[in-house]
Amino acid sequence: MATYKIQIDNEVRDATPAEVAQIEARQAEAEARAEAAEARAVARQAVLDRLGLTEQEAQLLLGS
Amino acid sequence: MGIPSGYTSAQVVQAVPTGINSALVLISSTTIGNAVSSVTVSNAFSSTYDAYQIIVSGGVASTDAGLTMHFGSTTTGYYFFQNYSFYNSSTLTIDNRNNQSNFIAAAATAGGLHGNIFVNSPNLAKPTRFDLVRAHPLTTSLGGIVLGFENSNTQHTAFTLTTTTGTVTGGTIRVYGYANS
Numbered sequence: 001m002a003t004y005k006i007q008i009d010n011e012v013r014d015a016t017p018a019e020v021a022q023i024e025a026r027q028a029e030a031e032a033r034a035e036a037a038e039a040r041a042v043a044r045q046a047v048l049d050r051l052g053l054t055e056q057e058a059q060l061l062l063g064s
Numbered sequence: 065m066g067i068p069s070g071y072t073s074a075q076v077v078q079a080v081p082t083g084i085n086s087a088l089v090l091i092s093s094t095t096i097g098n099a100v101s102s103v104t105v106s107n108a109f110s111s112t113y114d115a116y117q118i119i120v121s122g123g124v125a126s127t128d129a130g131l132t133m134h135f136g137s138t139t140t141g142y143y144f145f146q147n148y149s150f151y152n153s154s155t156l157t158i159d160n161r162n163n164q165s166n167f168i169a170a171a172a173t174a175g176g177l178h179g180n181i182f183v184n185s186p187n188l189a190k191p192t193r194f195d196l197v198r199a200h201p202l203t204t205s206l207g208g209i210v211l212g213f214e215n216s217n218t219q220h221t222a223f224t225l226t227t228t229t230g231t232v233t234g235g236t237i238r239v240y241g242y243a244n245s
Binding site: 004005006007008009010012015022023025026027029030031033034036037040041044045055056059 | 094095096097098099100101102103104105106130132134139153154155156157159161164165166168226227228229231
């Protein structure tokens with residue numbers, strides 16, 4: 001099992017197994033968000049490529 | 065007018081002098097330890113203030129990452145909108161998230177930590193609202209904003225920042241309260 005240090009106010013200590021699980025769950029959720037956003041960006045670029053539009057042209061048409 | 069004895073600046077003071085009706089008040093300053101994955105600041109929020117500003121600065125991260133935030137022990141019900149763009153790209157990414165266990169709150173890079181987080185009503189029996197900007201101090205990284213709320217009436221007193229990956233060392237987490245009157 002991975003080890004983590006956590007800090008509560010001014011105290012730094014090793015995380016307990018339960019705290020390790022909580023940290024890893026939070027990090028996994030953040031990673032899933034980043035991956036989903038990246039996947040959407042890739043899909044958006046694929047559509048733009050099919051349409052033959054640059055990102056700037058898409059922003060002019062769609063606003064973002 | 066000079067800075068009164070015991071105060072750190074003319075605008076941001078450690079206590080509100082008599083006759084001053086509006087001020088940002090420094091509640092706590094926490095120095096981040098060595099190679100930690102999360103930092104909890106207890107007793108950050110109270111009934112004294114309705115709104116807070118949290119500033120994360122200095123320090124260093126082991127890798128380009130973010131810091132997520134959650135309030136107290138509440139790890140569900142975070143709803144937010146975020147957008148961001150990499151400095152070297154014209155693509156603006158828009159992301160809406162419902163019922164998350166946390167939200168992205170600050171940047172953590174080898175160039176330093178950066179957080180500027182406004183929190184409204186964390187200690188009131190109302191949903192806690194947050195809005196923030198994040199700007200990763202790396203030419204290859206990103207800047208963006210996050211707007212959202214935690215959907216419960218829990219009265220929070222603490223918050224926790226957790227790295228999205230890696231660890232952070234050094235730097236300071238300062239919590240300021242907006243004087244209510």
